[in-house]
Amino acid sequence: MHPFSKFQSVRKVKMSNNHTTADVILIGAGIMSATLGSLLKELAPDLKITIFEQLEKPGEESSNEWNNAGTGHSALCELNYTSEKPDGSIDISKAITINEQFQLSKQFWSYLVNKNLISNPQDFIMPLPHMSLVHGKDNVTYLKKRFEALSNNTLFQGMEFSDDPEKLKEWIPLIMKDRILDQPIAATKVDSGTDVNFGSLTRKLLDHLKSQNVDIKYNHTVDDIERTEDGSWEVKVRNFERGTLEHHTAKFVFIGAGGGALPLLQKTGIPESKHIGGFPVSGQFLVCNNPEIVAQHHAKVYGKAAVGAPPMSVPHLDTRYIENKKTILFGPFAGFSPKFLKTGSNMDLLGSVKPNNAFTMLAAGAKNLSLTKYLVQQVMLSKEQRIEALREFIPDAKSEDWDSVTAGQRVQVIKDTDDGGKGTLQFGTELVSASDGSVAALLGASPGASTAVHVMLDIFERCFPEHLKDWEPKIKEMIPSYGKSLAENSELTQEIQTATAQTLGLNENLQTMV
Structure with missing residues (x-):
């Protein structure tokens, strides 16, 4: 069965330079479309995929390395993911969720590197300690409680806490230099954090997709998206290079256009866009x-x-x-x-x-x-x-x-x-999809790029549930923890973190790089 057979009754369209059909149209050449395209090509290699990008290069908006913080968001240092409850205890549920989602991304990247589909992971991910730093008695108390709550979980093993200024001078000398210590100060540190260059990763993924015969069209902006009589989608695209308006039809459309996703989602007219x-x-x-x-x-x-x-x-x-x-x-x-x-x-x-x-x-x-x-x-x-x-x-x-x-x-x-x-x-980040699974759009911001693989797995479950059984073995090959809770399985967590660190070069000491 063709992976997209539920949309088999595609309207017959005369193929030409400005009117084509595809199985999948991805709007936006950023990390989200690059991730979805890469996953789909592994699951269903024969899919015909077209990507439209209004700029002349990939990853130039939110995915660009200068346009985001590059934090591999895994809740190791982000205090807003661990709120304090009225009784004074720390809620770590959101931190666990985000950490597990980032682990999915690292597993998929490792798969791509191991299969030689992308190379030189140091171009897009580097080992880097993640730290939280607070001042004042109440904040120090909060941070210590947060440390105690997180460090008991297998996903946060290795986290250190210190309120000793001398220790902090070792960890963060630039921050502690000439500091007047007129109030308590404390920090946590996790050496397994990362810095991620999502711009570089996006470019690598799209180079890979191009080699897999994915049609990537730059300088093309989507003007409109309309449902056809048979349930497919016709995407009206303006080709800036030729100055022409083109029509492209697909059975499934993903809108991964960053901030530009909302206006395009509204053009679909689906009830979920209201x-x-x-x-x-x-x-x-x-x-x-x-x-x-x-x-x-x-x-x-x-x-x-x-x-x-x-x-x-x-x-x-x-x-x-x-x-x-x-x-x-x-x-x-x-x-x-x-x-x-x-x-x-x-x-x-x-x-x-x-x-x-x-x-x-x-x-x-x-x-x-x-x-x-x-x-x-x-x-x-x-x-x-x-x-x-x-x-x-x-x-x-x-x-x-x-x-x-x-x-x-x-x-x-x-x-x-x-x-x-x-x-x-x-x-946060919000996925909106049509009830029939024919179109999906990603809205919102952080943690965004770090959870790209999780978002795409969500799309598969919402939009193609009938294919999950066939796809599951391959998904588990690419993402060994798929369907499992890492937070509740310390042995699996250690195995996966060891493997991904080895493949992605995260065990190497790169502190001297300047």
Whole structure:
């Protein structure tokens, strides 16, 4: 049975240069489409897949290495994934979920490397300690409770805690140098963390897909998506190179266009696209231009968001490996732009307001006045004010050692929920799919790219449940923990983490790379 036989009655279309059919159309040449395409080609090699990207190169928006923090999100250092309950205990359920999802990604990447489908994993993933750093008595108490709760779980073995300034000087010398210790300070450290260059990984995956006869069309933007009489989808695409409008038909469409996914999802007209809005948030990072300073720091160090600040505001000082060079980034500093993509239009936000989501959007605006105020304050920050924020991490930071870089555009999901009522702002990643499984779209932001493989497995379960039985053996070959809980299986966890670390080169000491 053909993997997409449930859509067998594809309308007969005359094949030409501007009107073609495919089994699968992927919109956006970022990490999400690259991951879905790579998985599908392993599961069903004969599938005809077409990818449309409006820019001239892959991974130039949210997947680009300069447009995200590069954190392999596994909840090792992100404090917003471990909330404190009213009784004072720590809820680690979200941390476990996100960690397990990242383990899926590492397993799939390891499979691709072992099969020689992609090479040189050091180009896209590097070993790097993940740390959490807090100040003040209450925060230190919280961090210690968090450490105790997490370190008992097999996924977080190896986590260390210290409130000893001398130990912290060993871990984070740049942060502790010249620091006035007028309040308690503590940190946790996990050496098994990573820095991920999702731009490089995206390019590798798409090079692999191109070698598998996947048709990747750059400088092509999708204008419209319409259902055909037989249940397929006709995608109207503008070819910038030729200046022509093309028509492409497919049985399944995935919208993985980052911030641009919401307007395209709305064009499908599926009921699931109703009552959903998007709130765009831009970002700025400070990047260190002084190699002597860069050499003194080797970790991703996450702090705690200020009281009342949104999760997107969590400050972090990150070692990054970009273009085979070690650097340090600090941020993020949030900002506002009505664009849904860095290369988008100032009319994106207004254009996304429809009759079916107008009240949802208005309700969100009324609920999030504090967020609006926060964004306005962030936009108004001068470089020197941003350097002052950096000095909370690096006390003697000098303005001339740091430059500003604009990060990627994120569109937070706004939706009506059963528990939150109308216009609830979501800060995570959201998969929206049609009831018949013929179209799916990925919305939202962090943890995003780190959980790409998990998202695609979710798509398989939602959109192609009748094929899972046939696909399961291959899925388990690619992702050995598929269908299993790593948090409840320490032996399997150790086996998988040892194997992926070996394949991806995460056991090597690369601290001297500059």
